[in-house]
Amino acid sequence: MAARKKTSSQPKPSYHHGDLRRALIDASLGLIAEEGFSALSLREVAKRAGVTHAAPYRHFADKEALLAAVAEEGFRTMAEQMRQRMDEESSPVERLHACGVAYVLFAVQNPSHFRVMFGPHFTRKGEHQGLATEGGHSFGLLMQCLVQGQQAGLLRGGDPLPLGLAAWSLVHGLASLLVDGVLQRAGNSTMSPEELALFQTRLLVEGLLLPAQNG
Amino acid sequence: MAARKKTSSQPKPSYHHGDLRRALIDASLGLIAEEGFSALSLREVAKRAGVTHAAPYRHFADKEALLAAVAEEGFRTMAEQMRQRMDEESSPVERLHACGVAYVLFAVQNPSHFRVMFGPHFTRKGEHQGLATEGGHSFGLLMQCLVQGQQAGLLRGGDPLPLGLAAWSLVHGLASLLVDGVLQRAGNSTMSPEELALFQTRLLVEGLLLPAQNG
């Protein structure tokens, strides 16, 4: 139920409904949020959007196409939020933190989006390369931070790709645990998602070792 | 399709089938591995186990109970493998690495188990507290490593819980990305899951900063 800007992403406002495509995506997100992913069906989505069960086929070839649209929007929004938050910082290291915090916050604030983006759907098809493209943008932002940190002489050198994968793993893991509610069942409490994200990204940068032991 | 020891976990070998309960769990894992999680149905599981579709109800109250049994076994196996791998190391830091590597390797070698364990199933019910218990064992092993490292003066002090959550996030994220095949689509390649896990856990311990910058 994230607040959603009425951007002019879809050019044609459509005839009868206004913007059914938009409404279907939102209905999907709401349904996943309230009933869980397994409850998501085209028919129920259509009902939520206030149309009959065949109407979605005017906008999406099939169920998978709808999911792909949801995921693609998610990747785009996430990259946008990461960029925004990173732009508020100047130091490469701070930008790195901002990058990770934005990733986790997006997941927590848009759990339905996150589930679709990284779920086990999408049975093959090269059709969804839009997803890989959009997802690549986010990872590109992260890698850019890392390389800048290396060039500034702040971060350890060498191939930045493994470093980026590690950073991605960290924030993706935290996001997954939060979205799936695992941390609620574990003995966590107290720290907010943002605090957790900031703490963990700092920890990855600084290391678990005692400062005196390092170097 | 992980190799499975015929341990005496279930006392009663049952009458007609031999051990249908065991067979149903294995069939579930095989089905998820081959057809994906969404293809998992009680009827198909029963067919794979060589019985009719109503037979599973002699051993599980409903579909969710079967999933819970799968997940619980997964948590138990994972904790066991973590313990084994940790016991091969003596230094707390090395044990920490072993702990993380075992987590990731379990996920990669038992992706079906992993998906069930951390999937969005299990609609409420306190019945599944067996899951939380078994899951807690794994996390307990991790926390034990951390505290030992602190007591040995190797790791930074303070509340060990946030440190443990960070370590968990890292390995859980890597495991998730590998299991969901995201790293295949990204420009990864070259490093094996074990190498990735070891590299990343080391990185978390030592930090991203240049050694000279740290401390």
Add this chain to the structure above:
DNA sequence: GTCCCAAGTAGACAGTGGTTACTTTCGGGC
């Protein structure tokens, strides 16, 4: 004002899935 065509409706079909009630099989205790 008319006509066209996208958008949406109504209905149907085939397949699947979870679940339950009743029946049959068969190993072991007596």
Add this chain to the structure above:
DNA sequence: GCCCGAAAGTAACCACTGTCTACTTGGGAC
């Protein structure tokens, strides 16, 4: 050798889902 009860089989119910086809609506171009 008989009988009980657990384990598995059989059959059916009912709900739901994705998708297709044919029909209707209504706004805008002309």
